[in-house]
Amino acid sequence: MATILPTSRSITNWGAILWRERRFCGDKDYAKHLRRTYLTDPASWFYRLTLRHLGRPYAAEVEAALRSACDTHRGIRYYWQDRLNRLDRAKERTLPISKLTANLQDDHWLERFIARHVLLYRGGEAVVHLRGLVLTGSPAEAALATWLILSIGEETRERLANDAEQLLCSDCFVHCHPLEIDAPEKGSVTYYGCRACHQSITFQPWPDGGVVAVLDRKIPPDVVQANNQIRVNWIVRRRLFDFNQVEIIYATDEEVERFAVQVGNDTEEWRNERYGKMICRVSSDCHLSPGTMRILADTFGKVYKKS
Numbered sequence: 001m002a003t004i005l006p007t008s009r010s011i012t013n014w015g016a017i018l019w020r021e022r023r024f025c026g027d028k029d030y031a032k033h034l035r036r037t038y039l040t041d042p043a044s045w046f047y048r049l050t051l052r053h054l055g056r057p058y059a060a061e062v063e064a065a066l067r068s069a070c071d072t073h074r075g076i077r078y079y080w081q082d083r084l085n086r087l088d089r090a091k092e093r094t095l096p097i098s099k100l101t102a103n104l105q106d107d108h109w110l111e112r113f114i115a116r117h118v119l120l121y122r123g124g125e126a127v128v129h130l131r132g133l134v135l136t137g138s139p140a141e142a143a144l145a146t147w148l149i150l151s152i153g154e155e156t157r158e159r160l161a162n163d164a165e166q167l168l169c170s171d172c173f174v175h176c177h178p179l180e181i182d183a184p185e186k187g188s189v190t191y192y193g194c195r196a197c198h199q200s201i202t203f204q205p206w207p208d209g210g211v212v213a214v215l216d217r218k219i220p221p222d223v224v225q226a227n228n229q230i231r232v233n234w235i236v237r238r239r240l241f242d243f244n245q246v247e248i249i250y251a252t253d254e255e256v257e258r259f260a261v262q263v264g265n266d267t268e269e270w271r272n273e274r275y276g277k278m279i280c281r282v283s284s285d286c287h288l289s290p291g292t293m294r295i296l297a298d299t300f301g302k303v304y305k306k307s
């Protein structure tokens with residue numbers, strides 16, 4: 001299992017990014033604290049002339065700018081480092097998304113800051129909740145939620161788009177995929193996450209030996225990873241995932257038929273393209289009826305009995 005985190009980019013123009021954040025964030029207390037940060041950087045009048053048309057920077061840019069400012073400036077480090085450490089600890093806690101969206105309106109500016117950046121970190125998992133806030137919140141809440149959706153789109157694209165085809169969600173064993181959400185007034189926004197659960201943090205590479213859908217009622221582990229292969233027991237999960245081969249070790253006719261019905265009704269393009277070419281091995285110890293063997297032959301490309 002691997003957590004695919006944003007790379008810590010070093011940003012040299014952090015002063016300009018933080019100036020834009022202060023100018024456009026719409027959070028007075030937070031803006032006051034940012035002001036103390038950028039006052040140490042080049043003159044504000046210069047930024048006002050050159051940056052005001054750019055609008056608010058995305059949330060990941062803001063965070064990277066704060067971290068770069070801490071790395072390069074002792075005074076800012078003294079002021080911000082503990083607060084960024086607190087943000088990092090908040091990312092490790094799995095607070096419900098509804099709690100985080102409620103914290104966007106907390107009385108204390110630091111809680112609001114942490115809520116914004118933990119929602120960015122949670123990424124795809126937070127997008128649908130944020131869209132709800134766009135539709136039902138006040139104009140200020142809707143604007144903030146829209147900015148977070150756009151920020152998540154940008155951050156997940158940058159981090160995951162290039163490798164998406166090779167990444168599997170560590171919970172669902174389904175590929176990372178471009179997903180669309182309609183952000184009112186902004187149109188369709190693309191972000192990246194698991195095609196099934198939409199999370200965008202924990203993935204692992206597609207293994208060289210492939211992913212096997214195993215049907216084995218004698219050995220109950222859900223998932224076994226060995227010999228460069230991921231073996232997921234459908235009998236335990238009872239739902240589909242992205243696999244490229246099937247092994248029936250020990251299962252009843254009824255279980256195999258239920259599995260075949262799920263495959264037959266599957267509408268996922270990635271899998272549908274593969275079922276017709278897929279190899280299905282049936283252990284010689286597994287005595288399936290001729291009717292069940294026929295269903296398997298109709299469902300998959302090749303069916304072998306193996307000893």
Ligand SMILES: [Zn+2]
Nearest residue numbers: 169172194197
């Ligand atoms: Zn998932």
